[in-house]
Amino acid sequence: MDDGGIESELRQQAEAFAARLTTTVRTVAGGDTAPFVLRGTDDVGPQVRLTIRQDPSLGIVLRVQGRPLLLLRVDYRCVWDHAQRFLAVDRSGIAVFATGVNEPLLRYEYVRACPSDLPGAHIQVHAHRDALAYVMTMCGDKSGRARRRGKELARGVPPRLSDLHLPVGGARFRPCLEDVLEMLINEMGVDAPPRAQAALRAGREEWRRDQLRAAVRDSPEVVAQVLEDQFGYAITRPAAGSPPDRLERLQAI
Amino acid sequence: MPTMEMMSRDEITALRARLLANVGLSHDELMCRAAEYSLTPEQSAVADEVSDLDYLLGDE
Numbered sequence: 001m002d003d004g005g006i007e008s009e010l011r012q013q014a015e016a017f018a019a020r021l022t023t024t025v026r027t028v029a030g031g032d033t034a035p036f037v038l039r040g041t042d043d044v045g046p047q048v049r050l051t052i053r054q055d056p057s058l059g060i061v062l063r064v065q066g067r068p069l070l071l072l073r074v075d076y077r078c079v080w081d082h083a084q085r086f087l088a089v090d091r092s093g094i095a096v097f098a099t100g101v102n103e104p105l106l107r108y109e110y111v112r113a114c115p116s117d118l119p120g121a122h123i124q125v126h127a128h129r130d131a132l133a134y135v136m137t138m139c140g141d142k143s144g145r146a147r148r149r150g151k152e153l154a155r156g157v158p159p160r161l162s163d164l165h166l167p168v169g170g171a172r173f174r175p176c177l178e179d180v181l182e183m184l185i186n187e188m189g190v191d192a193p194p195r196a197q198a199a200l201r202a203g204r205e206e207w208r209r210d211q212l213r214a215a216v217r218d219s220p221e222v223v224a225q226v227l228e229d230q231f232g233y234a235i236t237r238p239a240a241g242s243p244p245d246r247l248e249r250l251q252a253i
Numbered sequence: 254m255p256t257m258e259m260m261s262r263d264e265i266t267a268l269r270a271r272l273l274a275n276v277g278l279s280h281d282e283l284m285c286r287a288a289e290y291s292l293t294p295e296q297s298a299v300a301d302e303v304s305d306l307d308y309l310l311g312d313e
Contacts, residue, residue, distance in 0.1 A: 011257050038257035041265060041309045050257070051305040057298035075301065077308050091308075102297065103290040 010048055013087040014038055014078055018052045020203065021074065021177060027199040028181050028192045029060050029072075036074075049090075052076040059097060062184060063191045070190065071097040073104075074177060086214065088112065094180050107162075110174055117144050119167030119253045121174030126162040133159050167253055172215040176207040218246045262310065269306045272299050 018036040026033045034055035042048045052075065054060050059071030073095045081088035094108040107124045114120040136159035139146040149159055168174055178200040184190040185197075216223045221242040227233035260268070273280055276299045286292045287300035307313045 011259075015257055039305065039309060040257050040259050041262065042259065043261045044265075044309060045311045049309050049311070051308060053301065053305060057302065058294050059298075073301070075305065077305070102292065102294065 007042055007048055010050070010078075010080055010087060011040065014040070014050045014052065017076070017078075017087055020206065021052065021054075021076075024177050024181065024200065024203045025054070025060055025072070025074070027196045027203075028185065028190065029062060033060060047079055050078040050087075052078065061099070064189045066191065068099050070105075070184065070188065071099055072180075072184075073097070081214070083217075086210075094177060096180070096184065108168070108175055108180055110171070112171065114252075116252070118165050120171055121168045122165035123168055124162045124165060126160075129161055132161055132164075136163070170252060171249060172211050172218065176204055178204040178207065217243075218249045221245070260309065265306050265309050269303055269310075272303055272306075275299070 015038065018038050022033070022035040037053050037055050038050060040048060040050040054072065054074045059073045061068045062070040062072055064070075073093070075093050076089050077091040078087050079090050080086075089110060090112050092108075092110045095104040096106045097104050103126050105126055107126070108122075109124065110121045111118075112120060136149060137153055139149065141147045141150055149163070153159065181190075181192075182197070182200045182204075185192050222245075224233075224235045224237070224242065228235055269280075273283065276283060276296055278286070278296070280303065283292070283296070283300050283303060287297060287304075290297075292300060304313065
């Protein structure tokens with residue numbers, strides 16, 4: 001595929017992904033919710049970069065019993081994956097705000113090239129708990145994160161619960177937008193039509209099939225063995241042998 | 254279906270400058286205040302958009 005073809009293919013994948021996101025939020029927030037906004041450039045650096053963000057820019061309004069209670073901000077930054085076959089999320093954020101409050105309640109984030117001492121996929125909870133803050137002041141200096149926290153404390157900056165990056169399954173098994181929306185429906189009583197649950201399940205299925213396709217490439221030999229041993233497939237390995245496991249993916253927090 | 258807006262480096266740079274001018278803050282000030290959650294919701298939305306443009310420019 002020439003460069004123009006590659007760019008066109010990536011654009012199509014991004015538009016399809018954004019369309020899925022739009023469908024998902026419309027399922028809950030209403031059919032008049034604006035579509036996600038896509039921007040891209042092939043004019044900077046060696047590869048095409050894309051951004052996908054919710055519209056309106058202030059956030060998607062979620063209602064409880066008809067009253068606007070929450071705002072949802074969703075953004076994805078995308079590039080080609082290492083094989084230039086699939087759209088890869090470089091970074092994503094799903095933030096939930098109480099309306100009228102600047103600081104989010106929760107953030108689900110993913111950073112593909114995360115420092116090794118931070119989980120690539122993580123949740124940050126913006127709340128207060130005295131006991132946890134105390135523990136965070138007592139965590140010594142054996143890790144880089146702990147030392148950094150100690151330095152902040154010495155500067156008079158107290159630890160916050162939102163400083164903790166709670167790991168949620170790594171690059172392949174991280175939560176999707178449908179998970180967050182269904183949690184908000186179940187836990188916060190966000191208004192959604194009766195068909196929303198089925199639509200969210202269908203969207204989650206699509207997301208997990210995509211993630212499965214990506215996860216398979218992290219350990220092809222394990223996949224081949226499972227298909228042979230448990231499902232009776234006859235698999236012919238490449239002449240050069242199975243591709244090596246992508247340990248950086250399998251082992252990363 | 255959403256459609257993508259493909260932008261050149263010059264277009265991204267110009268849009269980023271317009272957004273910063275409209276909000277009346279320098280880039281560093283906007284991002285610093287965004288990290289502290291001390292922006293108005295409208296300013297915060299601008300910070301998000303500027304951050305997206307930074308990404309497209311390879312600046313973050």
